[in-house]
Amino acid sequence: MVGLGRDRGPARFTLEPATFSQLQGWADDRLAAAIPAFLKSCGRFLTLPDAAPLDAGPMVADYGRVGLWRELCEAAGALPPKDDTAARRFFEIFFIPLSVADYGASEGLFTGYYEIELNGSRQRQGRYQTPIYRRPSELGAATRYSRAEIEDGVLSGLGLELLWVDDPIDAFFLEIQGSGRVRLRNGGTARVGYDGQNGQPYVPIGRLLVERGVVPRSKATMMTIRDWMNQHPAAGAALRRENPSYVFFRELPGDGPLGAEKVVLSAERSIAVDRAFIALGIPIWVEADERFASAESIRRLVVAQDTGGAIKGPVRGDLFWGTGSAAASRAGAMNARGRYYLLLPRNIAGRLSLNSR
Numbered sequence: 001m002v003g004l005g006r007d008r009g010p011a012r013f014t015l016e017p018a019t020f021s022q023l024q025g026w027a028d029d030r031l032a033a034a035i036p037a038f039l040k041s042c043g044r045f046l047t048l049p050d051a052a053p054l055d056a057g058p059m060v061a062d063y064g065r066v067g068l069w070r071e072l073c074e075a076a077g078a079l080p081p082k083d084d085t086a087a088r089r090f091f092e093i094f095f096i097p098l099s100v101a102d103y104g105a106s107e108g109l110f111t112g113y114y115e116i117e118l119n120g121s122r123q124r125q126g127r128y129q130t131p132i133y134r135r136p137s138e139l140g141a142a143t144r145y146s147r148a149e150i151e152d153g154v155l156s157g158l159g160l161e162l163l164w165v166d167d168p169i170d171a172f173f174l175e176i177q178g179s180g181r182v183r184l185r186n187g188g189t190a191r192v193g194y195d196g197q198n199g200q201p202y203v204p205i206g207r208l209l210v211e212r213g214v215v216p217r218s219k220a221t222m223m224t225i226r227d228w229m230n231q232h233p234a235a236g237a238a239l240r241r242e243n244p245s246y247v248f249f250r251e252l253p254g255d256g257p258l259g260a261e262k263v264v265l266s267a268e269r270s271i272a273v274d275r276a277f278i279a280l281g282i283p284i285w286v287e288a289d290e291r292f293a294s295a296e297s298i299r300r301l302v303v304a305q306d307t308g309g310a311i312k313g314p315v316r317g318d319l320f321w322g323t324g325s326a327a328a329s330r331a332g333a334m335n336a337r338g339r340y341y342l343l344l345p346r347n348i349a350g351r352l353s354l355n356s357r
Helices: 031-044 066-078 086-093 147-151 168-177 205-211 224-230 233-238 327-335 346-355
Strands: 014-016 095-102 108-121 129-132 163-164 178-184 190-198 245-251 270-272 285-292 295-306 314-325 333-347
Touching: 014 168, 014 190, 014 205, 031 066, 031 086, 031 295, 066 086, 066 333, 086 095, 086 270, 095 346, 108 168, 108 327, 129 168, 129 245, 147 224, 168 224, 168 233, 168 245, 205 233, 205 333, 224 233, 245 270, 285 314, 295 333, 327 333, 333 346
Parallel strands: 108 178, 108 314, 270 295
Antiparallel strands: 014 095, 095 333, 108 163, 108 333, 129 163, 178 190, 190 245, 270 314, 285 295, 285 333
8 A cells, every 4th residue: 555644644645456257247337438538638638749748737646657558548549349258458557446535434436527509709799798817918917806897897897708608606616617618609619628727715605595595415415515606696696696606717728628638539448547546547436325326337448538526536537428408417416425446557557566565
């Protein structure tokens, strides 16, 4: 086991080697469906020199150099498409699963997100009155402004309005999702993606509703919160202002949406993680069970390709469900508890295990 901070008590981040036979549902997942997502991450790896780290973000573990992962990418690229047996053999030969724990607890929260669709215009007119702001050139100058101040117009007149949309609730959830497609009034679509934040702390409004007894904890899903805002527009607007965090966007050309890894996300196979602990591009086996909306169990192989303001801690995941109403329903209702395993190349997993002894 490898951990951080053992001289100060229980380690915050620990990795414990496991076997594939311990992974619930491993033999049943359509593993070949995860290969295209993994190859998208490989596309990032292959632009870097062999000596570069896989991801410079995490500070708690060394996930290896690009040169080692390059060989695995080449092997993955040679797999026959849609062949689950070949994909399963590939992972079992080249990888070892490592269970992740947070202060010894391997169970954490798993939620879902999606690419939201909005109605908008490139000019302010008619019902299109809510701005989507681009990132200021001097981002530091914007960090002193809270959401309430921005909504009150402190950035107005600076030429930062990227688009105008017709629903402030949609605009708020666009920030939570981090990406979206805006259907323009004159035809066409603009895809937008996360491009910075105002530096203010993120306050989950769902937690506020639960603490105040407005929504039961068992009902605190994205869909329920959205419905409550629609039913209580004034109170909903005031509640949103209690979250001082504000997200800026940029227009994205081509396919999308893009995650923090700068690769196109794959529906049901990309996951957002806390990059302080988990390197982007790593395959992850997820075992999670819904707590409230249904009795659904999630047992699937995904790839760490995104991050999020609310995704904090070693055992925390946000599963990307795709675009459209079906994806919105799945993401909005997801509130699961579970665990995950990092799939790491054998020599990296072995080194991390050896360093713990």
